[in-house]
Amino acid sequence: xxxxxxxxxxxxxxxxxxxxxxxxxxxxxxxxxxxxxxxxxxxxxxxxxxxxxxxxxxxxxxxxxxxxxxxxxxxxxxxxxxxxxxxxxxxxxxxxxxxxxxxxxxxxxxxxxxxxxxxxxxxxxxxxxxxxxxxxxxxxxxxxxxxxxxxxxxxxxxxxxxxxxxxxxxxxxxxxxxxxxxxxxxxxxxxxxxxxxxxxxxxxxxxxxxxxxxxxxxxxxxxxxxxxxxxxxxxxxxxxxxxxxxxxxxxxxxxxxxxxxxxxxxx
Amino acid sequence: xxxxxxxxxxxxxxxxxxxxxxxxxxxxxxxxxxxxxxxxxxxxxxxxxxxxxxxxxxxxxxxxxxxxxxxxxxxxxxxxxxxxxxxxxxxxxxxxxxxxxxxxxxxxxxxxxxxxxxxxxxxxxxxxxxxxxxxxxxxxxxxxxxxxxxxxxx
Numbered sequence: 001x002x003x004x005x006x007x008x009x010x011x012x013x014x015x016x017x018x019x020x021x022x023x024x025x026x027x028x029x030x031x032x033x034x035x036x037x038x039x040x041x042x043x044x045x046x047x048x049x050x051x052x053x054x055x056x057x058x059x060x061x062x063x064x065x066x067x068x069x070x071x072x073x074x075x076x077x078x079x080x081x082x083x084x085x086x087x088x089x090x091x092x093x094x095x096x097x098x099x100x101x102x103x104x105x106x107x108x109x110x111x112x113x114x115x116x117x118x119x120x121x122x123x124x125x126x127x128x129x130x131x132x133x134x135x136x137x138x139x140x141x142x143x144x145x146x147x148x149x150x151x152x153x154x155x156x157x158x159x160x161x162x163x164x165x166x167x168x169x170x171x172x173x174x175x176x177x178x179x180x181x182x183x184x185x186x187x188x189x190x191x192x193x194x195x196x197x198x199x200x201x202x203x204x205x206x207x208x209x210x211x212x213x214x215x216x217x218x219x220x221x222x223x224x225x226x227x228x229x230x231x232x233x234x235x236x237x238x239x240x241x242x243x244x245x246x247x248x249x250x251x252x253x254x255x256x257x258x259x260x261x262x263x264x265x266x267x
Numbered sequence: 268x269x270x271x272x273x274x275x276x277x278x279x280x281x282x283x284x285x286x287x288x289x290x291x292x293x294x295x296x297x298x299x300x301x302x303x304x305x306x307x308x309x310x311x312x313x314x315x316x317x318x319x320x321x322x323x324x325x326x327x328x329x330x331x332x333x334x335x336x337x338x339x340x341x342x343x344x345x346x347x348x349x350x351x352x353x354x355x356x357x358x359x360x361x362x363x364x365x366x367x368x369x370x371x372x373x374x375x376x377x378x379x380x381x382x383x384x385x386x387x388x389x390x391x392x393x394x395x396x397x398x399x400x401x402x403x404x405x406x407x408x409x410x411x412x413x414x415x416x417x418x419x420x421x
Contacts, residue, residue, distance in 0.1 A: 051275055058281050163281060167285065169288070199296050200323065
């Protein structure tokens with residue numbers, strides 16, 4: 001009776017330890033994987049591979065990111081107006097829309113959309129390559145799959161998410177302008193001048209870009225690693241795709257808090 | 268792998284649009300002016316209380332923005348706030364030596380800014396001079412305190 005209880009306790013602790021070891025192992029594999037692929041900066045033939053991935057990861061994500069940016073800017077202006085009008089401060093609308101987009105919404109929402117639109121596709125693509133043993137075949141004929149397959153995708157992700165974030169901010173501010181100035185009748189001059197006097201280029205635009213670079217790194221890393229490290233079955237691919245979206249969304253939101261506390265917490 | 272002009276063109280447009288967007292964010296949204304530093308001159312003023320004046324606040328004359336606050340620091344000798352401002356260079360040599368600087372508030376809850384008023388002295392302020400005659404920010408608590416103490420006397 002008593003010995004059965006102790007055995008169960010020991011087993012459950014051992015199970016916990018086993019899972020902990022696996023997490024640390026996976027982190028180590030991911031780091032080694034990242035270090036070995038990132039050094040493959042595209043050059044020569046790699047530039048063309050990188051361009052193809054830029055097209056798939058960046059250009060084709062443009063539509064969803066820009067449309068979401070437009071609607072988020074419009075909603076921000078509409079909500080902000082109904083709150084600010086109570087204080088007679090609707091002139092501060094431009095400031096509110098631009099600061100919340102530049103500091104927070106554009107980096108985060110663009111990264112979440114990017115994880116859903118491009119990250120999951122990267123995982124599925126690399127996962128299917130692994131399941132159909134294309135990666136192993138590459139190694140057999142002496143081509144490093146990390147350089148040939150993974151590095152162009154990583155670099156395409158690093159470059160395109162910050163660009164998408166800029167597009168998101170610009171379109172969002174334009175959406176806020178459309179709703180605030182053209183529809184609700186906030187004065188155009190105060191909309192832009194309040195915005196310009198409160199937005200600092202390096203503190204707001206620059207920090208937003210740093211956030212977006214960090215998110216690009218994390219989301220692409222998770223997507224590509226999940227694809228490379230999955231169990232090569234159809235079920236494994238579907239699990240890994242789901243994990244990519246879940247892990248990268250959580251990582252983006254968690255890191256966003258840490259980065260915000262570091263950048264703006266001292267105010 | 269064959270080259271695909273449409274893909275390369277698309278990526279090129281994408282990167283270009285990103286750079287243009289950044290320029291838009293710089294110029295239109297954060298109000299950076301490319302040649303701001305070359306055409307300004309420098310003035311200083313000491314205030315006994317700056318309220319919540321911040322660097323980059325506006326400096327105005329008759330309501331027109333003519334410059335920005337560059338830095339604010341505590342004077343260790345007199346324990347007042349030294350505010351240094353950058354003004355439009357077209358005003359250099361035009362402001363008289365007895366001009367006054369006051370810290371004003373835009374609206375009831377708005378941001379604070381510096382308002383300059385010209386005096387009548389024929390001598391003019393030059394680059395690096397300081398404005399002697401200053402008026403501190405209106406602090407609401409002090410105002411209420413004065414009001415209450417004058418009520419008690421009556």
